[in-house]
Amino acid sequence: MNNLDEFYTLSSPYGLNKKEKNMLLQPRLKFLDDFHYAQCESYQRIVDSISSESNEVLLPVRLFKDYALKSVSDESIVKTLTSSGTTSQKVSRIYLDRDTSTAQTKVLVKIMQQFLGKKRLPMLIVDHPNVVKDRLSFSARGAGILGLSTFGRNHTYALDDDMNINFDAIVTFMEKNKGQKIFLFGFTFMVWKYFLQALKSSDRKIDLQDAVLIHSGGWKKLQDIAVDNATFKSAAKELAGITNVHNFYGMVEQVGSIFVECSEGYLHTPVYSDIEMLNMQNMEPVPFGEDGVIAVHSALPSSYPGHRLLTEDVGTIVGEDDCKCGFKGKYFLVHGRVAKAEVRGCSDTHASEASK
Amino acid sequence: MSYLTKINILVPEGTDELENTINTTAGTLEPFNDVVIEFVDAFSKLLLTDTKFKSFPEIVALGFWMRKASIRKVKNDFFNRNTNKLKVSRGLVFHIAPSNVDTIFIYSLIISVLLGNRNVIRVSGKESVQKDLIVGSLNTLFSRDEFTEIKNTIALIGYEHNSEINAYFASHCDVRIIWGGDSTISTICAAPVSPRAIDIKFANKYSIAVLSTDALEQLSDEKLDALAQKFVNDSYSFGQKACSSPRTVYWLGNNTIQEKRFWQAVDSRLQAFEHELSDADFINKYTYICAHAIENKSTKRDVEDENLVSCIMTSVESSMDISEHCGSGLFLEARIDSLLDLSTKISRHIQTLSYFGIEPSDFTKWLSKGVDGIDRVVPIGAALDFNIIWDGQDLTESLTREITIN
Numbered sequence: 070m071n072n073l074d075e076f077y078t079l080s081s082p083y084g085l086n087k088k089e090k091n092m093l094l095q096p097r098l099k100f101l102d103d104f105h106y107a108q109c110e111s112y113q114r115i116v117d118s119i120s121s122e123s124n125e126v127l128l129p130v131r132l133f134k135d136y137a138l139k140s141v142s143d144e145s146i147v148k149t150l151t152s153s154g155t156t157s158q159k160v161s162r163i164y165l166d167r168d169t170s171t172a173q174t175k176v177l178v179k180i181m182q183q184f185l186g187k188k189r190l191p192m193l194i195v196d197h198p199n200v201v202k203d204r205l206s207f208s209a210r211g212a213g214i215l216g217l218s219t220f221g222r223n224h225t226y227a228l229d230d231d232m233n234i235n236f237d238a239i240v241t242f243m244e245k246n247k248g249q250k251i252f253l254f255g256f257t258f259m260v261w262k263y264f265l266q267a268l269k270s271s272d273r274k275i276d277l278q279d280a281v282l283i284h285s286g287g288w289k290k291l292q293d294i295a296v297d298n299a300t301f302k303s304a305a306k307e308l309a310g311i312t313n314v315h316n317f318y319g320m321v322e323q324v325g326s327i328f329v330e331c332s333e334g335y336l337h338t339p340v341y342s343d344i345e346m347l348n349m350q351n352m353e354p355v356p357f358g359e360d361g362v363i364a365v366h367s368a369l370p371s372s373y374p375g376h377r378l379l380t381e382d383v384g385t386i387v388g389e390d391d392c393k394c395g396f397k398g399k400y401f402l403v404h405g406r407v408a409k410a411e412v413r414g415c416s417d418t419h420a421s422e423a424s425k
Numbered sequence: 426m427s428y429l430t431k432i433n434i435l436v437p438e439g440t441d442e443l444e445n446t447i448n449t450t451a452g453t454l455e456p457f458n459d460v461v462i463e464f465v466d467a468f469s470k471l472l473l474t475d476t477k478f479k480s481f482p483e484i485v486a487l488g489f490w491m492r493k494a495s496i497r498k499v500k501n502d503f504f505n506r507n508t509n510k511l512k513v514s515r516g517l518v519f520h521i522a523p524s525n526v527d528t529i530f531i532y533s534l535i536i537s538v539l540l541g542n543r544n545v546i547r548v549s550g551k552e553s554v555q556k557d558l559i560v561g562s563l564n565t566l567f568s569r570d571e572f573t574e575i576k577n578t579i580a581l582i583g584y585e586h587n588s589e590i591n592a593y594f595a596s597h598c599d600v601r602i603i604w605g606g607d608s609t610i611s612t613i614c615a616a617p618v619s620p621r622a623i624d625i626k627f628a629n630k631y632s633i634a635v636l637s638t639d640a641l642e643q644l645s646d647e648k649l650d651a652l653a654q655k656f657v658n659d660s661y662s663f664g665q666k667a668c669s670s671p672r673t674v675y676w677l678g679n680n681t682i683q684e685k686r687f688w689q690a691v692d693s694r695l696q697a698f699e700h701e702l703s704d705a706d707f708i709n710k711y712t713y714i715c716a717h718a719i720e721n722k723s724t725k726r727d728v729e730d731e732n733l734v735s736c737i738m739t740s741v742e743s744s745m746d747i748s749e750h751c752g753s754g755l756f757l758e759a760r761i762d763s764l765l766d767l768s769t770k771i772s773r774h775i776q777t778l779s780y781f782g783i784e785p786s787d788f789t790k791w792l793s794k795g796v797d798g799i800d801r802v803v804p805i806g807a808a809l810d811f812n813i814i815w816d817g818q819d820l821t822e823s824l825t826r827e828i829t830i831n
Binding site for chain 1: 702703704705707708711712714715716717718719722723724725727730731732733737
């Protein structure tokens with residue numbers, strides 16, 4: 070069943086309560102279960118191995134690094150997304166056809182408009198200009214910046230090629246766009262280290278009180294230096310006057326699942342996707358309020374079997390439909406990657422030790 | 426040689442150079458010298474009586490193996506096999522321990538010490554409570570006057586991997602023992618030992634189990650539970666990552682009810698076992714099951730609702746491909762009509778075959794016909810027991826040399 074058009078007619082991605090949302094989302098997910106079972110041999114083999122009752126199965130995200138998983142012919146692929154491989158050299162490959170690619174763009178627009186408005190805003194990118202120029206080493210960071218650039222105009226890079234704050238460029242940008250709302254975008258770690266911390270150690274102030282800061286990319290590096298979301302936000306306010314800050318959680322492996330932080334500080338599920346926290350010992354969802362491994366479901370992926378994924382992240386669902394921000398849907402927190410298990414036994418890890 | 430200053434000497438404490446251990450003028454002890462046996466016994470007593478070790482069953486097992494009675498047996502076996510032969514120590518043995526301090530390298534160290542060799546052991550810099558405890562106990566023993574003689578024959582050292590230091594020890598030692606993965610062995614062996622020295626390599630190996638379903642049918646529930654407990658000890662003690670822990674289970678016979686009965690018994694034994702499986706382990710297992718299905722059209726077996734035991738039924742053809750296996754209680758399963766079905770599948774990577782319900786003579790008959798791998802065949806429950814013959818090599822032979830006098 071292709072009911073995606075029904076999703077698009079909704080005025081807000083956060084307007085449906087649990088019952089209304091399930092009536093729309095569940096039939097679509099069930100349809101995708103059967104569709105991928107019929108169209109993707111790898112998906113079929115996994116279902117045949119694991120699931121005796123239905124064609125529903127969670128695919129672990131790591132599989133996309135090792136296998137080319139598609140449910141459409143090679144000729145209809147129009148775009149291949151790749152992930153950044155931070156822990157291994159392997160990258161995920163996600164194959165999009167015209168339908169899935171269009172759906173991805175539409176949904177991104179629907180979600181971002183909730184935070185940025187319908188007009189394109191002057192956009193300040195917290196990165197260096199070469200991040201999108203070097204096509205050979207085109208990174209996930211570059212792809213993310215390009216993807217979100219469609220929501221901005223007068224794109225200006227806040228850092229120079231040496232990763233220093235480019236004050237001249239920022240001043241020119243601010244003058245040119247005086248009195249307007251500004252869209253500030255960057256990767257969480259880059260914003261923290263090369264923008265906020267650099268501002269702190271310089272004696273210059275920047276007034277971005279009219280800006281909306283949207284950032285993503287994960288907290289791993291910041292956790293290591295004990296910086297959490299609250300610290301991040303208070304630094305943004307103190308050093309640049311930014312009060313409108315939204316982190317978002319998402320992954321290249323599942324188009325459509327973009328979970329943006331609301332005014333209350335929680336990540337929200339839009340109507341196109343759902344989230345569960347699992348107890349890995351029995352793969353059952355844990356109650357709200359308890360930590361579990363994050364599983365995500367999305368109505369969008371039809372060109373590849375990515376509609377139900379098991380991530381390697383840990384999170385907690387805080388509640389559903391009753392967030393003080395006014396958005397409906399589940400709202401949750403992400404705590405980071407699951408802790409790596411200790412390696413024991415006779416065979417060893419000298420190799421990784423030596424390669425460091 | 427400035428690179429030698431990068432070496433951190435953990436044992437003996439307070440020493441800043443290895444001259445006494447490396448230098449041959451320090452003299453050598455004859456195999457199973459009384460002082461050495463006393464030392465090993467004292468070490469054993471420390472491991473068995475100190476409450477610090479109680480929570481590490483593998484160290485307690487090591488302590489048991491080092492008791493005087495057990496060492497005396499090793500000694501008697503050695504002299505019985507070498508009647509009228511003159512066996513002397515080889516000299517300096519350079520050990521490279523696995524980076525995760527597993528007790529296994531202590532076994533080869535103790536044997537080497539018992540045979541009168543001098544030993545330098547490179548241990549990993551990785552944080553480890555077990556390592557610190559072992560280092561502490563050795564230093565305690567060496568603070569006692571009676572072991573001064575032994576003090577010069579054991580040096581535990583740490584250094585960041587460094588090709589110059591690796592080459593230094595390679596050129597000075599008479600035997601180099603490497604415990605490690607295939608890539609570690611290649612890295613270490615880039616520096617060859619001197620022309621008259623030997624290498625003993627304990628590379629990555631994997632293990633399997635074979636159970637007769639007809640024999641399982643004869644077992645009472647109580648006896649089945651005891652067998653399941655042994656299987657759990659073999660498989661889960663080191664998160665199934667020990668080279669001797671079974672990764673594939675073969676069912677001899679075609680009584681599928683007994684297969685199910687066995688796994689249920691294993692699952693129920695696991696409820697009381699400190700398996701220490703984490704979310705990361707469960708994710709690894711789940712990912713492995715999916716990847717295995719894609720590649721082999723295999724089927725996951727539903728044991729219980731919990732995933733402590735995860736089983737994948739597959740063909741005999743794909744059942745031996747276990748190098749990427751993630752451990753943590755994951756078992757490939759295949760059905761065979763006869764041991765002969767496995768003959769061509771067993772590669773040199775296969776170390777231990779643990780069994781239930783099969784006569785040892787059946788293995789003799791089968792293996793004498795020539796099979797590429799398998800170093801040891803043991804009943805289920807004995808997979809992790811240490812034996813002086815390891816990976817097909819008699820350590821008491823490799824760590825001594827024989828002088829012929831005519």
